[in-house]
Amino acid sequence: MRLEVIFKFLGFILLFNALFLLISFIISAFSGESSVIPLAYSMLICIIFGLFPMIFVGKVEYLSFNEGISIVVYGWLITCVIGSLPYLMWGGEFTxxxxxxxxxxxFTTTxxxxxNDVExxxxxxxxWRSSTHWIGGLGVIMFVLLILPTSQNPRLTLINTEMSDISRSTFQYRARKTAYVLAMIYAGLTVMETLLLTLAGMGLFDAINHSFATIATGGFSTRxxxxxxxxxxxxxxxxxxxMILSGINFGILFNTVSGKSxxxxxSRIVRAYLFILLAGIVVATTDLYLEGVYSFSQSLRAAAFQVISLGTTTGFATQATEVWPSFTQLILIFFTIQCAMVGSTSGGLKFDRIFIFFKSIVKQVKMMKHPNAVITIKVDNISLDDQRESNVMNFIVLYVITFFITTLILSVFNTDLITAFSASIATLGNVGPGFGQVSSLGNYADLPVFSKLVLTFNMLLGRLEILSxxxxxxIRRKEF
Amino acid sequence: MLILAGTVSIIEFMKLSKDVNALIEDNYKTILAAKSMLEALEREDSGILLLLLGQWDDGRIILDSADNKFMTALDNAGKNITEPREDIYIEKIRESYQIYHSKWQRPIVDTDKQGDINWYEQDMHKSFLEVKSAVNDLMILNQTSMYKEASLLKEKSRRAIMPGIVSIVAALVFSIILNYFITKNFISPLNQMVDAVREVGPGNKVMKTDISSEDELKLLENEINKLINRLS
Incomplete structure (x- = not known):
């Protein structure tokens, strides 16, 4: 494995981060704030470390799978390290x-x-905090693919390692075209939401920040x-x-705009996804209304927002959901587990896998009745071979095991079961809020230090997909 | 980067030094004055109790000296107004002290007040507590402000130190990566060339290395090969 090539690509990633640090620095400098030096310094580090590998490494003609996956994993890690520098240097609640x-x-859009006090x-x-969502939403690697002055092979290797296989199946373009399609949809949705929020009376700064957090299905607010x-x-x-649009596969959104199928x-999977969201809203509204928590209209408004927020892994809040009836809380936990569609900006298990899981069960039942039948699972007319089907099942099993282990670890540190359970699933699914101590209007400040570290590992597992x-x-054991 | 971090740290620490001085000047002086007022009040209370027991001379000496101390401290606090609404606090002390002062300034010894513990409890002590409460309010105002300022200073000192720490870590990482590139691009090819030259002999007239770059090292390899050809 060529370390110098990995350094070069990590350099591009750092330079991309430096761009957003520059914007944050300008905002800070104009407002005369105490974050000027931390932001300037972080930007400088990004530029120095980003530029100097380019002196030593020429044009990269090809990338191996191992190099590709190392760039993706190290890229995410180094981005998260750099992202923490402005906070660390600024201080306040940031240890x-x-x-x-x-x-x-x-960055993982959790x-x-x-x-305790965002304001x-x-x-x-x-x-900068909202920018981390926006960069991470599409994936820093994807952004780098847009500007990468390199040949087709490295792009293809990176896109294959950054995107899951079922996610790639909806993008039948070359690597660069795929990155452009994603970026266009992403930027377009962000601009549209910013405009609409501004028209609705939200200040421009808040509108931009909330748009970044919505389109990336992140959930950081300025309030x-x-x-x-x-x-x-x-x-x-x-x-x-x-939130709904950001939870849908961007390839399908692009097809909608360009008149394709x-x-x-x-799309049957989009219909199924929207149907599940609608069903969740109806059930939660009914429960909230019948339990006398709110009037009918308030129940509908609160349930719709929370179901969509958790069902798309965004994590914004309009209500303190920890005081809601247990049944509605369970509905919300279901959406926290389910997550949004592949090819969207969300992380976690993803709706498509659950869809394939149920189709696979139906297939097994049919196979029991007709052992010689050849049955293929199709998702929007794309056939899934046995290997892909098996990958999905393995992923679900790995996901459940990971979730179980992290819940167990959190429980060791005297975290109550509801908090441990919901924090594990909310971070693994990149959703954000859970229940108990980490509820919709609460935060993760009081969790033990080790629990916080475990949860950050969970977030990265959820974003990068466990198999990656x-x-x-x-590969590290074999090649380094 | 280390120079920049050092410069930033020096500037921040200079600002910090000014802020610490301001903190001492602004709040600590008033807190000391308030403490002095409280001590004087306690002395005055002792003086009044002596008057109540009929000890005119001892009581008056204590009262006059404590009064003097109280007024000096109050003047010092009045000249050091640094917090919003602090002047209102000072005025409140002045007003409550005037009432208190007027009560013990009139004769107590050889009047019906001498030995009257009820009068002391219900009238004199009540005024004493009012003055004490007003002084305490002034002290709390300055202590709270001092705590806030100290917290800000803690933040500032962290911001002064952090660029230095981050720079040291960044410099270490940078040197490791730079070392890798230098080894990979210069030292490793030179070692290869040394090994290849050693292998040149009667049966091997060509120096072979894996250098693929088109730089000075490749040129040197070519020139050594030409030299070997000329010598053989």
Whole structure:
């Protein structure tokens, strides 16, 4: 494995981060804030470390799978380290572990925070915090693919290691085209949401930050009370709409815009995803209303927002869900486990895998009745071979095992069962808020240091997909 | 980067030094004055008790000296107004002290007040507590402000130190990566060349290395090969 090539690609990643640090620095400098030096310094480190490998390494003509996966995993790790520097240098509630937690939570678009008082942060730092969502939403590797001055092979290797196989199947373009399609949809949705939120009366700065967090399905807000701070229906409706759009496969969104199939109007998996969200809203609304928590209209408004927020792994909040009836809380936990669609900006298990899982059960039943039948699982007319089907099943099993182990570890540190269970699943699914101590309007500040470290590992596992990390760990033993 | 970090740290520490001085000047002086006022009040209370027992001379001496101390401290606090609404706090002390002062300034010895513990409890001590409470309020105002300032200073000192720590770690990582590139690009090819030259002999007239770069090292390899050809 060629380390110098890995350094070169990591350099591109650092330079991309430096761009957003520069914007945050400008905001901070104009506002005359205390975050000027931390942001300037972090930017300088990114530029120095980003530029100097380019002096030694020429054009890269090819990348091996091992090099590709190392770039992806190290890329995410180094991005998270760099992302934590402005927090660490600024101080306040940011200790070393808290800075790392906030950075990983931002880049993996989890949206869990250790901050008790978000509103105390300077604007520059708030913008950087939201930027980590926006960079991480599409994936820093994907952004780098857009600007990478290299040949087709390295791009293809990187895109194959960054995207899961079922996610890639909806993108039948060359690597660079795929990256462009994703970036166009991503930027387009962000601009549209910012405009609509501004029109609805949200300040431009808050609108940009909330758009970054929505489209990346992150969940960091600039307010302590998240979206509840605005208490405005129009803002909630806009955010709900864009949360749903961000939870849908970007390839399908692109097909919709360019008049191809499958699109959001004829895709069976999109219909199934929207149907499940709708069913969740109906059940949660009914339970909240019948339990007398809110009036009917308030129940509908609160249930719709929370179901969509958790069902798309965003994690914004308009209500304190820890006081909701247990049944509704279980519905929300189901959506925390399910996550959004592949090819979207969300992490975690993903709806498509659950869809394939149920189709696979139906297939098994049919096979029992007709042992000689040849039955193929299809998702939007794309046939899944046995290998892919088996990959999905393995992934689900690995996901459950990981979730179980992390719940167990958190419980060892005297964390109550509800908190341990929901924090594990909320971080592994990159959702953000859980229940108990880490509820929708709460935070992760009071968890023990080791628990925070375990949860950050969970977030990275959820974002990078568990198999990629295992593949990375196995190549390390052989080749380094 | 280390120079920059050092410069940033020096500037921040200079600011920090100014802030610490300001903290001492602004709040600590008033806190000392308030403490002095409280001590004087306690002395005055002792003086009043002596008057109540009929000890005119001892009581008056203590009262006059404590009064002097109280007024000096109050003047010092009045000249060091640094917090919003602090002047209102000072005025409140002045007003409550005037009432208190007027009560013990009138004769107590050889009047019906001498030995009257009820009068002391219900009238004199009540005024004493009012003055004490006003002084305490002033002290709390300055202590709270001092705590806030100290917390800010703690943050500032961290911001002064952190660039230095981050720079040292970054410099270490940078030197490791630079070392890798230098070894990979210069030292390793030179070692290869040394090994290849050693292998040149009667049966091997060509020096072979794995150098693929088109730089000075490749040129040197070519020139050594030409030299071997010329010598053989």
């Amino acid at each position: 070393l572990i808290n800075s790392w937690f906030e950075s990983v939570s931002g 949206g869990s925070s250790i901050l 105390k942060l300077p604007k520059g730092l708030l913008f 302590n009370l998240s979206i509840a701070a605005y208490n405005q229906l129009s803002i909630e409706v806009i955010i709900m709409l864009f 499958p699109n959001i109007f004829n 990390i295992i593949a990375f760990l196995t």
